[in-house]
Amino acid sequence: MTKRPLRLAPSLLSADFSDLGAAIREAEAGGADAFHLDVMDGHFVPNITFGPALVAAVRRCTRLPLDVHLMIEEPARYLEAFAAAGGTTLVFHLEIREDPAVVIDLARKLGVDVGAAIRPDTPVDRVWPWIDRLDQVMVMGVHPGFSGQKFIPGALPKIQAVRERLDREDSPVDLSIDGGITTETARETARAGATFFVCGNSVFGHGTVAENLAALRAAVHQGASDAVR
Ligand code: DX5
Numbered sequence: 001m002t003k004r005p006l007r008l009a010p011s012l013l014s015a016d017f018s019d020l021g022a023a024i025r026e027a028e029a030g031g032a033d034a035f036h037l038d039v040m041d042g043h044f045v046p047n048i049t050f051g052p053a054l055v056a057a058v059r060r061c062t063r064l065p066l067d068v069h070l071m072i073e074e075p076a077r078y079l080e081a082f083a084a085a086g087g088t089t090l091v092f093h094l095e096i097r098e099d100p101a102v103v104i105d106l107a108r109k110l111g112v113d114v115g116a117a118i119r120p121d122t123p124v125d126r127v128w129p130w131i132d133r134l135d136q137v138m139v140m141g142v143h144p145g146f147s148g149q150k151f152i153p154g155a156l157p158k159i160q161a162v163r164e165r166l167d168r169e170d171s172p173v174d175l176s177i178d179g180g181i182t183t184e185t186a187r188e189t190a191r192a193g194a195t196f197f198v199c200g201n202s203v204f205g206h207g208t209v210a211e212n213l214a215a216l217r218a219a220v221h222q223g224a225s226d227a228v229r
């Protein structure tokens with residue numbers, strides 16, 4: 001059983017870009033533990049979002065950890081810029097052509113935390129060679145590219161497999177789930193062993209941010225306590 005805190009990271013991709021500062025303050029006041037920033041290059045994924053300048057602007061609005069999700073083909077080339085912009089954890093994808101060892105070593109040199117993500121079509125085994133050198137493993141619950149998609153249940157056995165391995169080794173590595181998180185899937189993924197929950201539409205897509213965060217927090221705690229029973 002993990003001793004890590006359960007954390008909620010609103011994904012700014014679902015926030016109003018015309019008033020990002022207000023969205024950040026609202027989520028922070030509502031109990032966000034971190035922010036998730038989706039960087040997309042139009043190559044690794046079909047969509048294009050933003051780069052280091054926006055991460056730096058977000059950093060000026062909050063002191064919470066910034067989880068920077070690099071959906072880009074050449075993360076090593078940009079790691080230094082995202083570290084300088086104030087990223088706390090830089091998460092790259094294991095499907096890229098670059099050697100993960102190079103990306104991990106560079107992140108260490110830059111003094112930032114490093115995470116590795118897998119898409120829904122990537123087997124969880126791809127994580128094992130790197131797991132001891134990471135701060136975070138990110139399992140994706142949707143095909144990367146867009147917020148507001150439906151959770152793909154195949155993420156659950158992957159979370160369970162990573163959780164079993166981390167617990168066996170008494171490892172403090174954070175286990176993140178990104179994509180399709182609702183109160184229902186928050187509970188299921190917490191039960192499966194996730195500790196870090198990226199939430200886009202379920203935080204910013206409807207209702208009020210503070211109420212959405214409270215409902216998600218209740219759901220992850222419920223899921224984690226289901227797991228203990
Ligand atoms: C998808 C992104 C996600 C996305 C999550 O490519 O990596 O972070 O913003 O949004 P929701 O929670 O709406 O699925």
Ligand code: ZN
Nearest residue numbers: 038069178198
């Ligand atoms: Zn993401």
